[in-house]
Amino acid sequence: MKKITIIVLSIILMLDSISLYAWGQKGHDIVAAIAEQNLTRKAKKEIEKLLGGNSIIYYSSWMDNLQNSPYWKDGYDVTKTWHYANVDKGQTYHTMPKNEKGDILTGLEKLTDALTEHYDELTDSMKVDYIKMIVHMVGDIHCPMHAGRLSDLGGNRTKVKWFGSNTNLHSVWDSKIIDSSRKWSYSEWASHLDRQNRKFKKSVMRGTYEEWFMGSVANAAEIYDYIERLGSKPNLSYQFVYDFSPMLEEQLLLGGYRLAYVLNEIFG
């Protein structure tokens, strides 16, 4: 019995630590699946060759899982803070004190620079790692609570209830809102969202990491305002899902199109 309790407890702790870092697995799979549908033929072929025949969806959460892997201490621990950047109310990325360990913007810029400016100097295994990280991080940069406030650790310290159960705002955005909004698989999400015309795609498959990040900061501000109007520890349920489904769907879609844009620019 004791053993079972310990196993259950360690699974809960593991899940809890994962929730600090990313869209849940489904969110990352949706973003990667939308991206895959919008890769050029050349980019898809090049990338899959490097990934040993696997798709980018297969590795969409690799960067989160890495933290519990035996390789973490082999140099990957420098990526610990690369899943987010925090911006407090009334601040911008530039006026906020920088995380000296790096953040999602400095990380993405470093990886993209290596794959574009120094491609021939990289080993295949470095290219593979960098692709897997970009796939994950372009997802994270579109998750509003990954651009949340430092004062509440990106929503982790903003306590809320979700359909009556205790949780926090970060966790609501990483996965709970996705699971409560639709009972779809990641591929169903991708096929139902990726129905935009060429003009729309062209209008969003552009810009810089910082511009995309500031879009998430604006979304986070809207979410914080909404929560603050409800008072302390609000019980979020169907109304919240209804009110924020359009933002959720838009961010997943933008994440997918822009991931395709980044990869097409590098490999297309």
Ligand SMILES: [Zn+2]
């Ligand atoms: Zn992440």
